[in-house]
Amino acid sequence: MRKNLVFLLAVLWQxxxxxxxxxxxxxxxxxxxxxxxxxxxxxxxxxxxLADGFGVLAGSTPPAQENGGAPADPGVHAPRAIIGFPFQATLQGGELIVRPFIPKAGQSPMASDMVLSCRYVATAPSITCKGPDGVPMVLARRSKKVPDEVVRMIDHLRPLS
Structure with missing residues (x-):
């Protein structure tokens, strides 16, 4: 019994x-x-x-073009489709593994089979990610801090477990 208690305390300490x-x-x-x-x-x-591995990834399409393929008025943002999703990232060696999840009300989030594998390049600084299609995507650092409104959004999407 005493061994079990010591083991339990050691685990809880970690x-x-x-x-x-x-x-x-x-x-x-x-x-x-x-x-x-x-x-x-x-x-x-x-x-x-964020430092705990939770975050959001968002992407936009190219801007819409007017009929005939002409770009929209250059002084106005042309419409784009924008989609995003929450994720949880972990470090495995030198690789950042990004796993999207879909929050479900009142339940554990559903995990996605899609995984992004990312490598950090400190000299740039940049992160190069590859998804299931193998096409690299290079992300440059925009800010060391996540905007407060994005942190609040991540907190609302974070799993309860």
Whole structure:
């Protein structure tokens, strides 16, 4: 009995360290392919990553074009489809593994089979991610801090477990 109690205390002692920050400070923050989801003539991607591994990934389509293929008025943001999803990331060696999840009201979130594999390049600084299609996506650091409104959104999407 005494051995079991000592073992249980040893395990419980480790829980706070396991719950501590899992993602190094150099990886946390906001990353993107451009200055915003509306920039340029191609689709863009943003990733916001917190120290506990939770975050959101958002992407936009290229801007809509007028009939005949002409770009819309350059002074106005052309419409784009924007979609995003929450994720949980873990470090496995030098690789950041991003696993999307779909929150379900009152239940544990559904995990997605889609996984992004990302590598950090400190000299840039940038993160290069590859999804199931194998196409690389390079995200540059936009901010070391995730905007407060995004943190609140992540907190609302975070699993309750």
């Amino acid at each position: 829980l706070p360290s396991m719950a501590a920050d899992r993602i190094p400070e150099g990886l946390t923050g906001s990353w993107s392919t451009a200055e915003s989801l509306y920039a340029g003539s191609t689709g863009q991607t943003e990733m916001h990553l």
